[in-house]
Structures are given as structure tokens and as C-alpha cells.
Amino acid sequence: xxLTDLLDEAGLTGRGGAMFPTSVKLRAAFDNRAELIVNxxxxxxxxxxxxxxxxxxxxxxxxxxxxVARKVHWAAHRGSDTEDRLLEAxxxxxxxxxxxxxxxxxxLVSLLHGxxxxxxxxxxxxxxxxxxxxxxxxxxxxxxxxxxxxxxxQIAQYGPGRFRGFGTPDEPGPRLVTIGGSVxxxxxxxxxxxxxxxxxxxxxxxxxxxxxxxxxxxGGWLSAGDAWSVAWSNAAxxxxxxxxxxGAIHVLERSACPLQYVTRLARFAAGESAGQCGPCMFGxxxxxxxxxQLADGALAYDEFALLQQRxxxxxxxGACRYPDGIAGFxxxxxxxxxxxxxxxxxxxxxxxxxxxxxxx
Amino acid sequence: MRRAxxxxxxxxxxxxxxxxxxxxxxxxxxxxxxxxxxxxxxIQSRLTLPPEEARVLVEACPxxxxxxxxxx
Ligand code: SF4
Ligand code: SF4
Numbered sequence: 001x002x003l004t005d006l007l008d009e010a011g012l013t014g015r016g017g018a019m020f021p022t023s024v025k026l027r028a029a030f031d032n033r034a035e036l037i038v039n040x041x042x043x044x045x046x047x048x049x050x051x052x053x054x055x056x057x058x059x060x061x062x063x064x065x066x067x068v069a070r071k072v073h074w075a076a077h078r079g080s081d082t083e084d085r086l087l088e089a090x091x092x093x094x095x096x097x098x099x100x101x102x103x104x105x106x107x108l109v110s111l112l113h114g115x116x117x118x119x120x121x122x123x124x125x126x127x128x129x130x131x132x133x134x135x136x137x138x139x140x141x142x143x144x145x146x147x148x149x150x151x152x153x154q155i156a157q158y159g160p161g162r163f164r165g166f167g168t169p170d171e172p173g174p175r176l177v178t179i180g181g182s183v184x185x186x187x188x189x190x191x192x193x194x195x196x197x198x199x200x201x202x203x204x205x206x207x208x209x210x211x212x213x214x215x216x217x218x219g220g221w222l223s224a225g226d227a228w229s230v231a232w233s234n235a236a237x238x239x240x241x242x243x244x245x246x247g248a249i250h251v252l253e254r255s256a257c258p259l260q261y262v263t264r265l266a267r268f269a270a271g272e273s274a275g276q277c278g279p280c281m282f283g284x285x286x287x288x289x290x291x292x293q294l295a296d297g298a299l300a301y302d303e304f305a306l307l308q309q310r311x312x313x314x315x316x317x318g319a320c321r322y323p324d325g326i327a328g329f330x331x332x333x334x335x336x337x338x339x340x341x342x343x344x345x346x347x348x349x350x351x352x353x354x355x356x357x358x359x360x
Numbered sequence: 361m362r363r364a365x366x367x368x369x370x371x372x373x374x375x376x377x378x379x380x381x382x383x384x385x386x387x388x389x390x391x392x393x394x395x396x397x398x399x400x401x402x403i404q405s406r407l408t409l410p411p412e413e414a415r416v417l418v419e420a421c422p423x424x425x426x427x428x429x430x431x432x
Contacts, residue, residue: 313397317405318377
């Protein structure tokens with residue numbers, strides 16, 4: 001059986017967040033003799049699994065990469081431990097600026113071919129090649145997340161049946177998640193789709209759970225009640241407008257003001273736009289400023305309507321899906337923390353009040 | 361009666377978001393088909409237009425940010 005057939009049977013999807021069937025990407029790559037970039041950047045906020053895969057499973061990773069392409073490049077953030085490890089192993093390293101969008105698929109391809117580490121406007125799959133914004137030709141290049149490549153190696157070694165022994169029929173295979181925030185034991189956990197969130201939270205020793213962020217900056221939020229009752233899978237998270245994504249799970253403590261936390265991330269996001277596409281370059285900072293005003297209790301009701309309109313206009317209007325992710329993240333926060341939003345619009349912070357109450 | 365060979369009846373035009381510099385010419389030229397956001401960038405990401413109108417728009421964009429896309 002060919003590798004792509006094996007992966008089809010296993011039902012492997014990309015572990016970098018997009019969940020696209022790996023076999024489909026691979027077929028296009030084989031047809032075009034694409035080079036491979038193994039993305040070990042852990043680009044998503046709160047995700048550290050690629051680092052773990054490189055640190056503990058490098059041999060299997062190399063095996064998987066070798067099955068996919070003759071020429072392999074290993075992408076890691078500049079100055080990271082992961083980069084050091086890859087260099088020590090004598091691998092061909094693509095040193096990526098430590099910026100959020102720099103590790104986006106087309107940004108890596110652009111960087112590899114001598115361009116900037118910025119996303120490229122794509123009109124067809126990048127595995128067939130393309131052109132960057134300066135019109136330079138990009139050789140056909142396949143980008144796979146490090147965990148995905150590790151899974152390819154496992155499937156080739158142990159077969160699709162063993163792989164399908166984990167997870168659900170629709171979302172098969174083992175998965176890595178990174179749990180952080182208000183937990184006693186932060187770190188990367190080995191799990192699979194369908195696991196109760198309760199189990200993950202308990203394993204990591206979550207305490208004072210006020211809400212749970214799923215999928216980092218391109219994900220969104222679960223209320224504490226939902227977080228304890230829902231399963232961790234795309235099917236179970238979909239009604240909440242969420243996806244498992246890169247497997248980032250962030251526990252927000254009950255005493256923290258969620259809007260302050262969202263503001264920190266929104267401000268970070270505003271600085272991370274690659275500054276290429278107008279709607280993103282201007283839209284994300286405008287939204288971040290308004291979120292900060294909201295958290296300060298300084299946003300009027302009519303300004304809140306403008307914030308929501310801006311959020312509606314962000315998705316689908318950039319070369320990459322960064323603005324889509326940010327808009328989804330903030331919109332999800334406004335829904336999940338509705339009570340806090342109402343209180344802040346009325347000029348008061350619920351969390352602050354509760355804390356003041358508890359201190360009394 | 362149908363002609364045996366004819367031009368495609370609609371053309372699709374997409375906005376290259378990296379190239380677009382908010383000149384806004386497209387909004388003026390398109391008779392309302394393109395609306396601009398508060399920062400001056402087109403709200404629509406793709407337009408389906410009669411081929412002749414599409415050609416005029418594509419040529420009018422000073423940033424060459426409007427691209428033809430064959431309808432699929
Ligand atoms: S959408 Fe934003 S982050 Fe993505 S390429 Fe454009 S400016 Fe950069
Ligand atoms: S005319 Fe071209 S550059 Fe100007 S707003 Fe329209 S698409 Fe953008």
C-alpha cells in the first residue's frame with residue numbers, strides 16, 4: 001500500500017491546526033516533487049508540542065520526513081531550544097523570526113525561497129508552487145507540522161489500525177495538547193479526540209477555573225461550566241464555535257478579569273500582523289484598542305456596536321487567515337464573557353468587584 | 361438561438377490583499393459593486409461581473425491589485 005493510501009486509511013489530518021487531510025496534501029506534493037518543510041515553530045500561542053516532538057522523537061520525525069520528501073527543511077524559531085536541537089542533529093534548519101505569522105504555511109515557503117517570512121497571497125495550493133508578492137517564483141513546497149510528520153512515521157511503522165485505536169472514528173489518532181494557565185502541572189499531554197475536558201483539566205491540576213481558552217489566538221473560549229462538561233473534539237466543540245486546533249488549552253483563573261486577559265492578547269495580536277494587508281494592518285489594531293477600552297470600562301454602547309462591526313469585517317480579507325483567527329478569538333470572548341462585557345459597558349468590572357467583595 | 365462560441369458571460373475578479381493600497385478607484389469605477397471599509401479597503405474579496413466591466417476595473421486599479429480569475 002502506498003503511503004498516501006495508508007494515511008487515508010488512518011484518517012490523519014494536519015496537527016498544525018487546519019485539520020486538513022494529510023494524504024490530499026501529500027498527493028499534490030508527490031505529483032509536483034515538492035520539497036518538505038517540517039514546521040516545528042509552535043507558532044500558536046500556548047502551544048509547545050512541536051518542541052516536545054523534536055526533543056523526544058527526533059529519530060521518528062526524521063523517518064517520517066524521509067518518507068515524504070527527498071529534500072527536507074526544518075523550520076524552528078530563531079534562538080529557540082528546538083532550533084539548537086535540530087542544528088546539533090545536523091539537519092537543514094530554516095531559521096524563522098519569532099513572530100506569530102512568520103510560521104504560517106506560505107510565510108515559511110516564502111522565507112525558504114529567499115523572500116520575507118510573510119504570508120503570500122495564494123490562488124492555488126502552495127504545494128504546486130506559486131509566486132510571492134514580489135512575483136518571485138516559489139518552488140513546489142509542502143509544509144507539514146512536526147506532530148503530523150511524527151504521526152506519519154508511526155502510521156508507517158505500526159499501521160493505520162493501531163492509529164485508529166485512538167480518538168473517535170471521525171477524528172482518529174493520538175493527539176498532543178498543551179495545557180497552561182491556572183494549572184498545577186502545565187505541559188504537553190498525550191491524548192486523543194473525544195477525551196472529556198474534565199479529564200484533561202484534572203490531569204493538569206486545574207484550579208480556580210474561570211474559563212478555558214481553546215486553540216490559542218486563533219481559537220476561542222469555553223465557560224467554566226462548559227469546560228467541565230464538554231468533550232475535547234471538533235464535533236463536541238463545534239456548537240461552541242471552537243475547534244481543537246493546535247491543541248492549546250489555557251485555564252483562566254476565576255479571580256482574573258477575562259477582558260483584561262483578552263486585551264493583553266489582542267494587543268499582542270495588533271503587533272503581530274505582518275503589516276501587508278490593509279484590512280488586517282488597520283483592522284486588528286483598531287479592534288485591540290477598543291477591547292482595551294472595554295476592559296477599562298471606557299467603551300460606550302455605540303462604540304461597542306462599531307467593535308462588533310469591525311470584527312465582522314476582519315475575516316476573509318487578508319492573505320492569510322490571521323485576521324480571521326483574531327476576529328474569532330475576540331468574538332468568542334465577547335460571547336463567553338457576556339456578563340463581564342455588560343458590566344464593563346456599564347462602567348464596572350465584575351471580577352474586580354468580586355475580588356473586592358472577597359477581600360472584605 | 362445560442363452562439364456556438366462565446367465569451368464567458370461572467371468574470372470573477374479577486375482582490376490581492378497584499379498589493380491593494382486603498383486607492384479606492386475600484387469603488388468609484390464599479391458602480392457600487394465594490395464598497396470600501398473605514399480604512400479605504402474593499403469590503404468584497406471577490407466580484408462576479410460581466411467580462412467587460414471586469415476588464416475595466418482590473419485595468420483601473422493603480423496598484424494592480426485586482427486580478428482576473430477564471431470562473432471554476
Ligand atoms: S492578513 Fe495580516 S497577518 Fe496575514 S499576511 Fe496579511 S497583514 Fe499579514
Ligand atoms: S483600486 Fe485597487 S488598490 Fe485601490 S482599493 Fe481598489 S483594489 Fe485596492
